[in-house]
Amino acid sequence: MTQPTNEPSDALGLPPSIVSHDPADGAVTVTVDAVLYPLEALYGAAYIFIDRCFVLLDRPRDGVWSVSLSSKKGDATPEALRAMVGEFANELLAQAWRQKIIEENRAVLETVTTQALAGAMGPPTLDDLAAFDFTEEGFDDPLGIAMSWEEKQQKKSAKDPEPKP
Amino acid sequence: MTERRFHKAIYPTSAVDGAVAAFARFAALTVRDEGEHRVVAVATAKPERALRVARELANYALGLVREAEK
Numbered sequence: 001m002t003q004p005t006n007e008p009s010d011a012l013g014l015p016p017s018i019v020s021h022d023p024a025d026g027a028v029t030v031t032v033d034a035v036l037y038p039l040e041a042l043y044g045a046a047y048i049f050i051d052r053c054f055v056l057l058d059r060p061r062d063g064v065w066s067v068s069l070s071s072k073k074g075d076a077t078p079e080a081l082r083a084m085v086g087e088f089a090n091e092l093l094a095q096a097w098r099q100k101i102i103e104e105n106r107a108v109l110e111t112v113t114t115q116a117l118a119g120a121m122g123p124p125t126l127d128d129l130a131a132f133d134f135t136e137e138g139f140d141d142p143l144g145i146a147m148s149w150e151e152k153q154q155k156k157s158a159k160d161p162e163p164k165p
Numbered sequence: 166m167t168e169r170r171f172h173k174a175i176y177p178t179s180a181v182d183g184a185v186a187a188f189a190r191f192a193a194l195t196v197r198d199e200g201e202h203r204v205v206a207v208a209t210a211k212p213e214r215a216l217r218v219a220r221e222l223a224n225y226a227l228g229l230v231r232e233a234e235k
Contacts, residue, residue, distance in 0.1 A: 039175065040234075047231045054220035055227055059172045059201070070220070 026076030
């Protein structure tokens with residue numbers, strides 16, 4: 001949202017810098033900061049509302065999105081409009097957060113997908129195996145987590161030989 | 166007559182054209198370019214019907230945008 005102010009608004013009781021109300025049309029227009037909320041988040045939130053609202057997106061100026069919402073049921077009471085704006089703002093925030101998580105995890109997702117696809121391509125050929133470098137040293141395993149049960153038992157018996165009867 | 170202004174950065178041409186094609190049988194629709202917007206004018210015999218068609222058309226265009234994204 002853009003620069004919220006605490007000034008009282010019209011009948012909606014929402015900041016006029018963020019929400020404008022057109023009583024004749026029964027619509028509210030929410031102004032959204034494009035830096036905080038990417039277009040994908042705006043699409044996502046708006047799409048969720050098209051089953052109960054008429055939605056129109058716009059860009060009144062650079063760096064600002066506007067979302068016009070009007071109820072399909074024609075419920076244009078201040079309470080209904082205020083609730084609609086609140087729900088939309090919540091949904092927009094959730095969508096923006098989801099987008100951020102997707103962006104942050106993009107590398108992991110791509111890596112996992114690539115590995116899955118590579119695995120689906122089938123086993124390596126003899127040439128692949130011939131070219132594979134097996135000289136890599138094993139990883140450090142001080143707790144013996146990667147050891148087999150037999151190896152562990154051998155090591156244990158070597159350390160603590162059974163007491164003679 | 167009612168108009169709906171679709172910003173080109175938000176609504177791709179294909180989405181607006183698709184919506185116009187879908188709603189052409191419900192109203193007389195004319196499309197024109199106006200700067201960064203594509204403006205769809207909706208004309209019907211009854212003004213309230215034009216408003217309804219314009220609103221539904223906008224929702225439909227948004228749906229097409231989302232479909233194209235998937």
